[in-house]
Amino acid sequence: MMKASAFESYHPIVLFIFFASTIFFTMFLTHPIYLAISLAASALLLSTLIGLKELLKTTLYTMPIFLLISISNPVFSHRGVTPLFYINYNPITLESTLYGLAMATMIVSIMLWFRCYNLIMTSDKFICIFGNTIPILALIISISLRLIPRLKDQIKRISNSQRTLGMYTDTGNILEKVKSRIRILSILITWALENSIDTADSMKARGYGLKNRTTFSIFKFDKRDIVLLSIILLLILINIIGEIQKYSSYHYYPYISNIDLSLKATFYYISYLLLTILPTIIEIKEDLKWQSLKSKI
Amino acid sequence: MxxxxxxxxxxxxxxxxxxxxxxxxxxxxxxxxxxxxxxxxxxxxxxxxxxxxxxxxxxxxxxxPRPREILCISVMSTLSVVGRLIFVMLPGFKPVTAITAITGAFLGPESGFLTGALSAIISNIYYGQGPWTPFQMLTWGLLGFIAGILSKFNLMENKIVIILYGIFSGIVFSLMMDIWFVLSIDGLFTWEQYYMAIIAALPFTIIYCISNVVFLLLLYRPIGEKLERVKLKYGLMQN
Missing domain, CATH: 1.10.287 (Helix Hairpins)
Incomplete structure (x- = not known):
């Protein structure tokens, strides 16, 4: 269960740009510092959203993937110049081990970012963003999201009536089970198609597709959205400049490059850190504000 | 117009x-x-x-498109998502491909593509979006499109073609997901790893093929008749 979040209350476009840019940067930058920052920031944000206990559960869940990827890379890839040891005359190199670790970190942080995305970008926000660019497809998605609970409800009714007729089987062999489920599906389809025509006609009667009709949106683009959006865009720009100047590029093969710790490079690392922990900062700030307000009462 | x-x-x-x-x-x-x-x-x-x-x-x-067409595609993609829920007790045994293919066969290639691609988006709103979403969108979409093309030449009426299509689509879906899997391992694509992934995913590939064939054989006629009836009764997808 997710608790109320302050970051979530921003306009969907701001949220979407944040997630798109962080996921893009995570997939794109293989520099170890950048990967570590991304992993830490995604874990932090997730812990503010679902709590530490749930985060640990998720981490346990991603552990096998992390291990699989970090072990399989050095086993399959023998690139690199520093052999650690040999298996069947095939060298296990330092470089490919580190590359495997980096890729595993990348995948796990992408999974954590997507977990945050799924928690924050609910379907209404998704439709708000795409309602203007792909109005009809967004409409289809929104109708479907409404239809799913309706169909589930209908499935329950159909299976109840099938049960009273003695035609629904929870037991028996797989073929019987599948057959009774398919009968339900078939009944459901008839109902859903007929019903959809009603909906379509009522849409038409209410003037769907006529000129000058607007779409309703509950989200307002406030001043604070502009502030946050400009901060995010500025940080994205700084990071792109850093990438162009090669501060965020890193090579694992044939031998690993050195980590640049000059002042200028550190500036770019910090700007990336700021971008990725922006939502966590907002959460903590809002939390502190709430605590101080509570104590005043 | x-x-x-x-x-x-x-x-x-x-x-x-x-x-x-x-x-x-x-x-x-x-x-x-x-x-x-x-x-x-x-x-x-x-x-x-x-x-x-x-x-x-x-x-x-x-x-x-007119509201009726919109609703029809929306219903078919919802059905494939809900179908995943009905058959939740059998892992990998899902009617998404079959329903997409039937939609493609009866309502045309375009509807097939949209039903497949939108099913991927909608079901991932429930089961979680991820880097695999575009791969599922494209694969299911194209499978629906192919079914639509096949039925334009009246091939989908043939039981053998349906069985072959079911096996083909199960393999294609599995192969596409393996590509995603290999890419996610180290950001690179090597044939060696791809073969390993294919072998590792073999049980799933077989379940996909079997479920596609079973669902297509069992659902093709009943759903097809319903779609034909709605098409005739309300004049859908005539262009």
Missing amino acids: SAKFKKRYNKRSLIISASVILLIIPAIIAIGVKLFNDRKYNLISFIVTFLACIPFFAKFEQRK
Whole structure:
């Protein structure tokens, strides 16, 4: 269960740009510092959203993937110049081990970012963003999201009536089970198609597709959205400049490059850190504000 | 809608499709090869698969479909999502491909593509979006499209073709998901790892094939009749 979040209350476009840019940067930058920052920031944000206990559960869940990827890379890839040891005359190199670790970190942080995305970008926000660019497809998605609970409800009714007729089987062999489920599906389809025509006609009667009709949106683009959006865009720009100047590029093969710790490079690392922990900062700030307000009462 | 109006819309969607296929996708691949030394397979393939869906979407958006068509596609994609729920006790045994294929066969290739691609988006709103979403969108979409093309030549009436299509689609789906899996391992694509992934996923591939064949054989006639009836009764998808 997710608790109320302050970051979530921003306009969907701001949220979407944040997630798109962080996921893009995570997939794109293989520099170890950048990967570590991304992993830490995604874990932090997730812990503010679902709590530490749930985060640990998720981490346990991603552990096998992390291990699989970090072990399989050095086993399959023998690139690199520093052999650690040999298996069947095939060298296990330092470089490919580190590359495997980096890729595993990348995948796990992408999974954590997507977990945050799924928690924050609910379907209404998704439709708000795409309602203007792909109005009809967004409409289809929104109708479907409404239809799913309706169909589930209908499935329950159909299976109840099938049960009273003695035609629904929870037991028996797989073929019987599948057959009774398919009968339900078939009944459901008839109902859903007929019903959809009603909906379509009522849409038409209410003037769907006529000129000058607007779409309703509950989200307002406030001043604070502009502030946050400009901060995010500025940080994205700084990071792109850093990438162009090669501060965020890193090579694992044939031998690993050195980590640049000059002042200028550190500036770019910090700007990336700021971008990725922006939502966590907002959460903590809002939390502190709430605590101080509570104590005043 | 007047013929001239229609023509203009067709032209616009053609321009969008052509620019995506002929300019944007090659440009992104070229950027991937030149600028990033050919090392960002995962990101580039993620973007390219997503872009590959755009021509279909653009054509549909430009056509200004009627509410009845919109609802029909919406119902079919919802059904494939709910179908996943009905058969939740059998892992891997899902009717999504079958329902997409049947929609494609009876309502045309375009509807098939949209039903498949939208099923992927909608079901992932429930089961979680991820880097696999564009791959599922493209695969299910194209499977629906292929079924639509096959039925244009009256091939889907044949039971043997249906069985072959079911096996084919199970294998294609599995192969596409394996590509995603290999790319996610180390951001690179090697045939060695791909073969390993295919072998590791073999049980799932077999379940996909069996479930597709079973669902297609059991559902093709009943759903087809229903779609035919709705099409005839309400005059759907005539253009």
